[in-house]
Amino acid sequence: MTVWDRPEPPTRPAPLDRERIVAAAIALADEGGLEAVSLRKVAAQLDVGPMRLYGYISTKEELFDLMVDEVYAEILPEGRPDDWREMLRIHAERTRRTTLRHEWLADLLGGRPTLGPNALAVTESTLAALDGLADLDTVMRAVETVSAYITGALRREIANVRAERATGLSKRDWQRAYGPHVKRMLDTGRFPALAKAVYDGTDVDAETSFATGLDWVLDAVAAKLTPA
Amino acid sequence: MTVWDRPEPPTRPAPLDRERIVAAAIALADEGGLEAVSLRKVAAQLDVGPMRLYGYISTKEELFDLMVDEVYAEILPEGRPDDWREMLRIHAERTRRTTLRHEWLADLLGGRPTLGPNALAVTESTLAALDGLADLDTVMRAVETVSAYITGALRREIANVRAERATGLSKRDWQRAYGPHVKRMLDTGRFPALAKAVYDGTDVDAETSFATGLDWVLDAVAAKLTPA
DNA sequence: CTCATGTCGATACACTGTATTGCTTCGCTG
DNA sequence: CAGCGAAGCAATACAGTGTATCGACATGAG
Known part of the structure; x- marks a missing residue:
């Protein structure tokens, strides 16, 4: 369980605090992914013994929580447009940009309840944007639905980015990249619709794909918020 | 060393293949989560040295992939209803039930491209259900949007289940469970909309919450598939 | 100056994924 | 049947992990 409160700083001004x-x-994590984050390496980068960290952090999971909340600060929008739909769109877009900047965020998105101050502020701002447009339950459902879409879409996008990077090939060629296995599977004829999709589908770029799906979800939300 | 414990010549207890x-x-993983899966423990449960596994599996990640594809078999529907919407609904419901049976699946959902035979079969079946209802790009967008929602919604649901289990408290009390910290945050007045949602919101059960959000998304998809 | 306290670095432990090594046993050849 | 090559498999080894514990040292109080 995460405690977000900063512990009392040591008597003398420490060269170390949670933020650092x-x-x-x-x-x-930005260069090397989540698996590159070890307490020893973090400590080493701060010229400190590994055990020092436990004065500020009680477990590695908590460190991850803190990392997530820290990047949520990049998601928090400055202004608040009065158009709720625009507000949600911007929120989604900012989440996406932040996730592209910090790919490891995709591994953590939706993984555990986000209760840090920045995450709370983000939730507050989206809730506020929808406040009064419908009863509370409907508003909650709207926020959760949009957020579920964002989480799922970004996880897939990052998964694809990594796969392409790993193979060095474009999505267009992924069936070859993933070895003869997938191609053989497709050629068995057991997956005709899938094969058609792979061979005939145009691969739209990830950004418009994300935006389009989001628009659909927002359409659905709009229909529920302002019943005809 | 007696004469009697002589033969047992084969004593070869394990055919040991990938499936086992x-x-x-x-x-x-079912009882202990993903972190309880170590190659040593898997090997031990099969009465085998850890290195034996590398004859059938080349890395732990690959084992995870195989696990995911294995449970995708539980998602694959038997019959194919001709109503595409019902088909997608059933697919989502089966995915949810499977994830509740194997909570660790939530940690892996959307994490990497799913190219196993069962996963391909599932994708094939949903693609087939939508085949011909619109141009290929629209169909793809529909499938991906629904699947993004499923991934995100299930991740959140499992995250909540775990949080509740960890604290032993119902969602109704989560603000207390997560320590005075969140409560204090809410009471600062900096998050009025959020506070209202927490204090006044009725907590609907996860199943209907999932189903409702899904219905919204399916509404949106329907509007795109069958333009007025 | 002495003593208590509490901070911090070092050490230690149990465990991880995986490479390497060396044995053992089997089937084939002469 | 003797011997040998090869192949499968167990054990060992290594570098690394998160975290508990312990002992030294510095700093404050009396």
Whole structure:
């Protein structure tokens, strides 16, 4: 369980605080992924023994929580447009940009309840944008539905990015990239619709794909918020 | 060393193939989560040295992939209703039930491209259900949007289940469960909409919440598939 | 100056995924 | 049947992980 409160700082001004620890962890994760984040490496980057960290953080999971909340600060929008739909669109777009900047965020998105101050502020702002447009339950459902879409879509997008990077090939060629296995599968004729999709489908870029799906979901939300 | 414990010549207890390995890994993950799956423990459960596994599996990630594809078999529907919407609904429902049976699936959902035979079959069946209802790009967008929602919604649901289990408290009390911290945050007045949602919101059960959000998304998809 | 306290670095432990090594046993050849 | 090559498999080894514990040291109080 995460405690977001900063512990009382040591008597003397320490060269170390949560923020520096989290920043170091994020830097490591940004280039190397989540698996590159080890307490030893974080500590090393701060010229400190590994055990020092436990004065500020009680477990590695908590460090991950702190990292997530830290990047949620990048998601939090500055202004608040009065158009709720525009507001949700911007929120989704900012989440996407942040996830592209910090790919490891995709591994954590939706993984555990996000209760840090920045995450709460983000939730507050989206809730506020929808406040009064419908009864509370409907508003909650709207927020959760949109957020579920965002989580799922971004996880898939990052998964694809990584797969392409790993094989060095474009999505157009993924069936070859993933070895003869998938291609053989498709050629068995057991998956005609899938084969057609792979061979005949145009691959739209990830951004418009994300935006289009989002628009659909927002259409659905709009229909529920403002019943005809 | 007596004469009597002589023969048992084969004593070869294990045919040991991928299926047995994957089954053992799934059993471990089912009770203990993904982190309870270690190659040593899997091997131990099969009365085998850890290195034996590398004859059938080349990395732990691959084992995870195999586990995912194995449970995708539980998602694959038997019959194919001719109503595409019913088909998608059933697919989502089966995915949810499977994820509730194997909570670790939520940790893997959307994490990497799913190219196993069962996953391909599932994709094939949903694609086939929508085939011909619109141009290929629209159909793809529909499938991906629905699947993104499913991934995100199930991840959140499992995250909540775990949080409740960890604290032993119902969602109604989560603000207390997560310590005075969140409550204090809410009471600062900086999150009025959120506070209202927490205090005044009725907590609908997860199943109808999932189904309702899904219905909205399906509404949106329907509007795109069958333009007025 | 002495003593208590509490911070911090080092050490330690149990465990992880995986590479390597060396044995053992089987089937084939001469 | 003797011997040998090959192949499968167990054990060992290594570098790394998260975290508990312990001992030294510095700093404050009396």
